[in-house]
Amino acid sequence: MTLPSSAIAIRGLCKSYGKAEVLHDIDLEIARGATTCLIGPSGSGKSTLLRCIAFLEEATRGTILINGQPLGFEEQPDGKRVRVPAHQIRRVRSGIGMVFQQFNLWPHMTALGNVTEALVTVNGLSRAEAEARGMAQLRRVGLEARARHYPSELSGGQQQRVAIARALALEPKILLFDEPTASLDPELTGEVLNVMRDLGADGMTMVVVTHEIGFAATVGRRIVFLDHGRVLLNGTPGELFAAPRHPRLTQFLETYLDRGAAMLLKPA
C-alpha cells in the first residue's frame, strides 16, 4: 500500500453547535513531514477544526482521513456517512499526538509517570522499558532532570514540554498543538517554541493552532488562515504574508503586532 501524499485529508467538514455553524465546508490537505500553522481571529474555528482532526469533537458533516484511514466517520459508496467502531477510532488516533493549551498533565503522576502511562497501560511495556523510553523523550525536551517532579512542581513551560514528551512517547506520525503557548508567560513561551522548532526540523508532521505569528511565519511550511469558520487563505508564508496581502489578513496581523507580526507588516 502506498501512503497517500497528505497526512490529513479533510473533505467537506462542517461543525455546528445547535444552530450556530462554526465550521463551513472545510476542504484541507495537510502535507506530510511539514509544519502547518492554523491562524485566525478568535472564534474563527481554528481550535474547533484541530479538535475535529483529533476526534475530540465530532464534525456534523464531512470526513477526515488520517494517512488515508477514516477517523470517526467513513463515507460509504452511496455517500452515507457512518461512524466507525470504537477500536478503529483508537487505532487511527494512536497515530496522532495532541498538545493542549492547558497542558492537561495528570497531577497525581510525576513527569516520567505522565510520559510512561500509556506505554505501560495501553501498550503493555514493562515498567523498566517504558521508563527508558520515557527518559529518552524527556531528554529530547530537555527535562530529564525533572523526571521525578510532579506537575505542580514545574513551571508552565516545563509542564508543556512534559506534555510534548508524553505525546512523543507513543511515536505518533502527526502532532497536533492547540495554542500550546497561549497560557504561558512570555518568557516561558520561547522554550516551548524551540522544542517545536526542533521537532519540525526533524520532519515531524505538525498542525499548530497558534497566535504566535512570528513562529508561524518562520517555522510554518504552510499557513492556513481561517475566518468565520472558512479557510480564507492557504499557502506558504511567502505567498500569504508578502504584498499584495489579503485585506482580512492585514487587518488580523495589525492586531498582533506584539506577537511577531510587526516584522511581517514592515515595508520591505
Added chain:
Amino acid sequence: MTPRLFELMLKAAGTTVVISVASIGIGLLIGILVCAARLSPRPWLRWPAGLFVSFFRGVPLLVQLLLIYNLLPAIGLTVPSVVAALIGLSLCTAAYQAENLRGGFTSVPRGLLEAADMVGLSPWQQFRRIRAPIALRLTVPALVNEAILILKASSLISVVGVIELTRTAQNLAASTYEPLLFYAVAGGLYLAINWLVAAGGSLAERALRRGRLA
C-alpha cells in the same frame, strides 16, 4: 472514678471506634458503588441510586436505626443489635460519601480525560488510572469530616441496644450519681479520638500534596 470504671469507659470507647471505623469502611465501598451508579449514563442505575441518597440523607439517623432494628425481625431476620447498628451507620454514611465522591469525580477537569483519550486509554483504564485517583484525592478532606461526624453520630446506636461510649457513661452516671464526671470523661474521649482522626487526615493530605491538582 476507680481505675476499673475508667477501664469500662475505655472499653466502651473501643466499641465506638470499632463500629464507627467499620461503618466508614463499608460505607466507602457502598458509596463508591452508589456514586458510580449516580454518574452512570444508564437511567435504571442512576434513578435508584438517587433515591438511595435522598432517603438516607433525608431521614434522621435515629429513625433509620429504629427502622432497621424493627424491620429485620419483621422479615424474619434475627440479628444482634451490633449488626443492626452497623447496617444503619454504614448505609447512612454511604449516602453522604457517595455525594462527596460524586463531587470529586465531577471536579476532574475534562481536559485531563481528553489527554487520556488521545494516548489511547480505554474508558475503564481512564477510570482506574486517572479519574478515580484524582477524585479520591479531592475527597480526602470530606472523608475525614465524614469520619468525625460518624464517630459522634455513633452515640445514637445505643437506641438499638449497643453499649458504646455514651450509653456506658449514662449507665455509670446513673449508678454512681456522678453524671458530671462520666459525661466529662466521655466528652474527653470523643475529643481525643476525633483529634487523632483529624491528625491522620492532615498527614494523608500532606502525603498527597505533591500530586495535587495544580
